[in-house]
Amino acid sequence: MSIQNIVLHVADVSKRFGGLHALTDVDLQVAEGEVHAIIGPNGAGKSTLLNVCIGRIRPDHGHVIFDGETLDRHEPHEINQLGVSRVFQTPEIFSDLSLLDNVMIPAFARRDGAFRFNAIRAVAGEGDIREAAEYHLQDVGLFERRLDEAGSLSRGDKRRLELAMCLIQKPKLLLLDEPTAGMSRHDTNMTIELLKRIKARGMTKVIIEHDMHVVFSLADRISVLAQGKVIAGGSPEEVRGNPRVREAYLGEAQE
Ligand SMILES: Nc1ncnc2c1ncn2[C@@H]1O[C@H](COP(=O)(O)OP(=O)(O)OP(=O)(O)O)[C@@H](O)[C@H]1O
Numbered sequence: 373m374s375i376q377n378i379v380l381h382v383a384d385v386s387k388r389f390g391g392l393h394a395l396t397d398v399d400l401q402v403a404e405g406e407v408h409a410i411i412g413p414n415g416a417g418k419s420t421l422l423n424v425c426i427g428r429i430r431p432d433h434g435h436v437i438f439d440g441e442t443l444d445r446h447e448p449h450e451i452n453q454l455g456v457s458r459v460f461q462t463p464e465i466f467s468d469l470s471l472l473d474n475v476m477i478p479a480f481a482r483r484d485g486a487f488r489f490n491a492i493r494a495v496a497g498e499g500d501i502r503e504a505a506e507y508h509l510q511d512v513g514l515f516e517r518r519l520d521e522a523g524s525l526s527r528g529d530k531r532r533l534e535l536a537m538c539l540i541q542k543p544k545l546l547l548l549d550e551p552t553a554g555m556s557r558h559d560t561n562m563t564i565e566l567l568k569r570i571k572a573r574g575m576t577k578v579i580i581e582h583d584m585h586v587v588f589s590l591a592d593r594i595s596v597l598a599q600g601k602v603i604a605g606g607s608p609e610e611v612r613g614n615p616r617v618r619e620a621y622l623g624e625a626q627e
Contacts, residue, residue, distance in 0.1 A: 376403035377403065378401045378402065378404070379403065380401070380437070380438055381402075381438075382401075382424070382425065383399055383434050383435045383436070383437060384433065384435075385397070385421070385436065386431060387417075387420055387424060387429060387431050388432055394417045394600050395424070395431070396599075396600045397601070398421060398601070400595050400602060402545070402578055402593075403576075404576055405574045405576055406576060406593055407567075407571055407590050408578045408591065408595065409580075409581060409587045409593070409594045409595070410580050411580075411584075411597070412597035412598050413598060416597040417600040418549075418580045418597055419549060421597070422547050422549055422578070422580060424436060425451075425456065426452070426456060426458050427446050427448040427451045428448055438454060438455075438544075438545065439455065439545075455541075455542075455545060456543060456547065457539075457545075458549065459531065459534050459535055459538055459546070459547070465522045465534060465537070466522060469522055470520060470521060470522065471518045471519070471520060471522055471525075471536075472502070472509065472518045474533060475537050476501050477537070478540055478541050479504060479505065479540045479541065505536075505540060511569075512533070512535055512539075512566060513532060513566075514529060514533060514536065527554050528554075528556065528562075528563070531555070531563070532566070544576060545576045545577070546575055546576070546577045547577070547578045547579075548577060548578070548579040548580065550582060551563055551567070551579065552581065553582070564585075564589050564590065567579075571590065577590075579591070588608050588612070592607070593606065594606065594607075594608055596616075596620065598620040603617070604616055604617045
């Protein structure tokens, strides 16, 4: 039997906001190359969990271990430099800049350890990063629009742009917070195909998603959160057949 390399271990993490237990003793492991979906009803703690993983929220108890390193004292930009990238629910892009500049900036940040936003013009001639940015824009289907202002994109295209901004950093772990939220079925299917292509390259991913079509199209393993606790975990088949899950989430999602 092969021993899987664990890329991410959320070890007994708890987080309270005042009297609200947002996460209680959450323990989950993500193996190298797997797509791990986190599902659960609204307010279950999914975004809080992702924010704990990228250092935006400090847990009250427990640890996050990424690639063998405990992240307790790391700042978000340090965690990013270690190889964790995240696509947010609301895309965080530079609206006034071109798509190309948007994709080049995180590459400089990863390479230089600083956000060289002001220096972007001065270094725009750096061919290797420009070429990489063009490659990733092609990858997400936005190459033709590379010189347009990012603010002019549709919501779905902004998400794809943000994905290119993550991919250029060549992360070991990609965290996706509802990557298809607000998208049309057509855009959702395009995004599923894109994420499948990335999956084929072996990149480890954690994905929060409400759309069960997306979850069951992509996930190798699923953890189910409800009221801040992991109530079930396993393969998509195991989770689909689990009565607790159906009760807590799937029944609700099927509307
Ligand atoms: N900064 C905060 N301060 C206080 N309460 C918070 C904060 N962030 C989240 N919460 C609360 O913690 C609980 C978990 O929120 P969280 O956003 O992690 O859930 P979620 O599963 O991502 O929900 P959704 O699917 O609606 O995005 C919710 O009750 C939420 O109101």
